[in-house]
Amino acid sequence: MRKPSTKTSNGNIFPLTESWYKTKKTFYAHMWRSKMPMIECTLIKGYAEKTRKLLAERVTDAASSTIGAHPDQVIVTIKEVLATNYMRGRVNRKPAAAPIEPEFIVREYLSAMEKRDLETAKQYLSDDFTMVFPGGASFKKIEDLISWSGKRYRNVKKSFENFDTSFKGLNATVFCNGYLEGTWLNGEIFSKIRFIDRFSVSDMKITSQNVWNDMGERLR
Structure with missing residues (x-):
């Protein structure tokens, strides 16, 4: 043999x-x-x-x-x-199309919001999207967020330090953190304000955003 x-x-x-x-x-x-x-x-x-x-x-x-x-x-x-x-x-069967990375979706949404390109920003949001900001301020429409934030500062920009994504089945959670900089209503410049955002992403759409930052400490 x-x-x-x-x-x-x-x-x-x-x-x-x-x-x-x-x-x-x-x-x-x-x-x-x-x-x-x-x-x-x-x-x-x-x-x-x-x-x-x-x-x-x-x-x-x-x-x-x-x-x-x-x-x-x-x-x-x-x-x-x-x-x-x-x-x-x-x-x-044929290969299914790979989904868009949740981090990319969040980055594009935040970029559009920073530019106040609301129509582009809305493309990344689910129909039941909700957001909660410091102090428990809750919104379902980004236009309402813009109106609320306009009573706190003239403009704001985020600089990112980290993005972290976790998965559970088809759902993802994206955390990002860094610092805020911008201009108060009185024209004074602010910077180095810490923030952390938590996004829930499902079916390539953002379903929720929760925001924490130290802006309230600076306003006191």
Whole structure:
């Protein structure tokens, strides 16, 4: 009987000896002891490289936070199959369009609001969008927010230090923090006012915004 063999990257064939099997067994045993998970994902061929990279990063983060493995120990591979070789419910499928990143949606919304381009800003909001600002001021329409803020300052601009996104199924929560700068109603310039915003994003639309900042401390 012909002995099992394998092919190297340069095309050479060598037999799989007992020593080879022992080496492989030792390797997997080491992976198990050192919490080195191997995770394989299968995708229909057609997703962009950026999307595949993002998937691998998120799978790595999920494994690290769940089982305590260091990211350097998490191995993620992505196998692609042709649409003709993929069937679900007796129907060949095509890759679905990857959703817009929640952080991008939030950044674009905040940019539009800063420019007072309200029509563009509204494109990123869900029909049931709500927002809550310091002091419990709650709004459903950004026009009402503009009217309320106009009694506090002439203009304001955000400089960002961090964006952090977490996911639960198809829903995402985006936090951003940094500093506010702008002009008070009396013409005085303000800066270095801390803020943190929390956005809920679902189906590529912002459903809520909660705002905390130190502006009230400066107004006293």
